[in-house]
Amino acid sequence: MLTITHSHEAGTLIEGTAKGDGTAEILKGTGWRWGRSIGTWFVPMSRDRMAKLHVIRRTVEALRAAGFEVAEPEIDDTPRAAAVVEGDRIVRQGERVEALEAKAERKTADATAAWDRHMADVGRLPEGGEPIKVGHHSEGRHRAALTRADRSARRGIEAHNEAERAADRAAAAASTTASRYNPITVANRIEKFRTELRGYERRIVADVYDSERGYVPATDEQKQRRAEHYAPFIEQTRDQLTYWEKVRADQVAAGEATDYSRETISAGDAVKIRGQWRRVARANARTVSVETGYSWTDRAPYAEIQDYKAATV
Template sequence: MITITHTHEAGTIIEGTAKGDGTATVLKAHRYRWGRSIPAWYLPHSRDARPNTYRITRLVTALEEAGFTVAQELDHTVRSAAEVEAAKTQRAADRAEALQAKAERKHADAETAQARNREALDRLPEGGEPIKIGHHSENRHRRAIDTAHRRMGQAIEAETAAEEAERRAEIAAKATARRYSPFQVAGRIEKAERQIRRIWRILDGHTTESGTPYARQVPAATGERREYALSLLAEQEDHLSYWQDIRAQQIAEGKTGDYSRENIGKGDAVKVNGSWWKVARANPKTVTLYMDAEREVTSTYRPGYAKITDHRSAEQLAAALQ
């Protein structure tokens, strides 16, 4: 019996398989992966998400056609945004700690390899004495050179591996900070707002391809479809509230500003994702930026005010040039 389980916390897990039973071929074909730390097969990117019933159903069909009996235990319950983010922060911290420990082991291995290389070099004749062809020392001399060459390569490989492990550890250590940067927080707020608008279109009904001969009215969702949409709405509203609270805290701490059309205007400079831009126009929800201010060529990129992390007024820019 193969069992496919899904929870919001763990994701989609496949249990009951055995090495060599033929399930690996089916699972790989459907892009499932083996998790060494579980150990079990799992669906990538299924954690902190609702069950992907389409992909699960396809897998069940394929396994049954291959002669396996499959049971499903799918939990559609979702956790709060605060719980999800706390778990992600903890996983990031655990990963950073594990990678740092790995980096330390790699550095120790590199030091050992370098010491062995020095030992091999010390065994070579002083002054770079050439090999004496036909002398009784010839074979020993050649072996010493080969050993020194091999151990130098091992030392270089070990040092390269240590540097790579250190680099990955540093990236992992900064993962949470990047996730909670003001720019990323603003992006998550915008994403949640888009999802909420999309769900309300499903709940209220909408017109597709409006203004074209193919326009048609899509009625408001009813029955199970409406219930599902309402559950999605509650989830997205929870995410929106969470990230709005984070942004409010960042504004209070001075990590970003509370920008709007009221305090940003044409000719000002704004910092978006680490780059400064000159403002061509302040719109109700976004700013139009100059790609080339001298020629007054505007960019198609129009960030929302929440993505602005710094600001200089036109007066401040003029004063700085004096």
């Protein structure tokens, strides 16, 4: 019996599969991946998200068509608080950094050992770069020594490259959390969630298409059904928005982020964006337009303003 489960903490998983039982090909074909660290198949990008019902339905149909017995999926779409999700993410990322750093250390040690073996092989070659004496009794031994030195050099280079790649991955992983909480990234994420909420609100009240009359206003009943359908998505998005707004408020209070807006920036002011001072052409609702010295202007979100100077009278 195969059982598919979904929860926001664990994501979408399947239990009951076995190596060589024929499920791997089906699961790969329906978008699943094998999780070596968790020892089971999972749907990518399913943790802390609403269940991908189309993927689950397609998987169940494919498995049953192949003769497998599949229980009805067990789905718990209760979202976790954004603060809990982010806390878990930071912990997992920290564990990943530790694992990658340990791997980088092992690869570095392997590279050092490989290069030491190469230098030992080089040390066995005749001194002074003596050429091979063709026909001499030493010819075979000399050629074998050159071959060993060449092979160990290649292994040393490969080991060095692997060590560099491992170190780069560890460094990239170490900067992930800091990048996620970069003030500009946080501001962009807040705007993303606000846009998503406006999108849900539009979908709830959107007109419906009638084959005879074209697009007509949705009925109260239709709006109610949509509202019920989107309610879990709206709740989760609002929770995430609240969390990140708190993060940004803390960053502003700590002086790590600025809080300029249309109310504080006016045409003629000078603003510092990405290290350069520019004169403001217009203060828009969400962005500021700055002069370029040409016939056009550039726009940037208010979150990217690092400093400003009021226009002199």
